[in-house]
Amino acid sequence: MKALLTSSGTLNRTIEDALIGLLGKPVGESNALIIPTAIYPFPGGPGLAYQAVSDAAPSRLSGLGWKSLGLLELSVLPSIDEEAWVPAVRAADALLFWGGDPLFLAGWMRRSGLTELLPTLSSEAVYVGVSAGAIAAAATFVETYTEPPRGADSPLKSEATVFTTPQGDVDRLLVTAEGAGLVDFGVIPHLEHPDHPDASLPNAEKWASHIPGPVYAIDDDSAVVVVDGTARVVSEGQWRLFGS
Template sequence: MRLLLTSAGITNPSIEDALVDLLGKPIAESNALFIPTAIYPFPGGAGAAWRAISGQGRSRLAELGWKSLGILELSVLPSIEEAAWVPTVREADALLVGGGDPLFLANWMRQSGVAGLLPKLRSEAVYVGVSAGAIAATSTFVETYTEPPRAADGPLKSEETVFATPEGDVRRTLVTGQGAGLVDFAVIPHFENPQHPDASPANAEIWASRIPAPTYAIDDDTAIKVTDGKVDVISEGRWQLFS
């Protein structure tokens, strides 16, 4: 399948053009499934999921004018027959994977069976990841947490690390997790975003040093487009590759 990994969704014409190119047809002729799973661990997650699905969230994704838009909630899939949902995933032109907690998302990608299904989808299908949705597509990723994450979500490694922010040094739990392995590089979203000081250039370098793969730090106006293994950076903003 093809991928478009973003920090904040379809934020500018260049990223939207890349999406249309990956789809091979207009968005208005494409069927999509939205995966809101990653947002639920956060306070107010249910409301945030509704806003994202209804096109009122921070990331422009669901409101692009899809021919049809369905909801795929990963946490319910283990409790229903695969025959009820696998054909729907196989038929979709795009899977829209929203942001939130990448460790929680990656865990449910595995438990639901979606992680194993994704590499088997037709080559024209497009995985569109936003923030955690982009992170979880990779093989190995790193994320920071103010509180230790749930052990049930399967962190590979946790360590206490000090990050520099405009308000001073802060201590975070730096967690290494296992993603779906759809690409052989890693992603750090929200690069140089003041609302995400952990993703400053200096702090992103700390993240990247823990990842055994090339790591792209991308801002909210940047996306990574993957077509048949070929990687292109689509940007109207700033990005950096840590190799």
């Protein structure tokens, strides 16, 4: 399976061209499933999920002109027969994992059976991750929270540690968790974005030290492209590689 890991979807032509290259054909000839599961833990989650699906969100993903676009909600999959959804996943040219809470997403990827299914998909299929969707593709990832994450099925790998933002006004918890293991490196999105003060360059370097292997810190104009296990960055912005 190929991968395109982004902070905010296809915000520029370079990232969109990389997606087309991975698909091996125009977007208009490709079938996709969008997975908004990660956004539900946030206030207004249902509305944000609708924005993602309807292309009303700032990040460009669902409205690229797909031949067909279906909605795959991971939290319902354990309640239905695999015959009802696995064929649709196998038939998709691209799986579009929306942003939100990567810990929540990773948990439902595992509980739904999708984590086990991903390695069996066609080598031509493309995993497209936006923010949390990109983070959760790794074997190990980190994320910050204002309070301890809840849920017995949360895929935590270590205890949370107190982390202070650059502004010093809010103490947050930095947790290490288990992702899907689709790639052998970590991703820290939204590098130096004003709306994501945690993701400063100094903080990204600290976070990277909690992740074994290489870690890519990317801004919203950059993406990591993975083909046959080899990663490369496409960018019209800034990015950093730690632990190479």
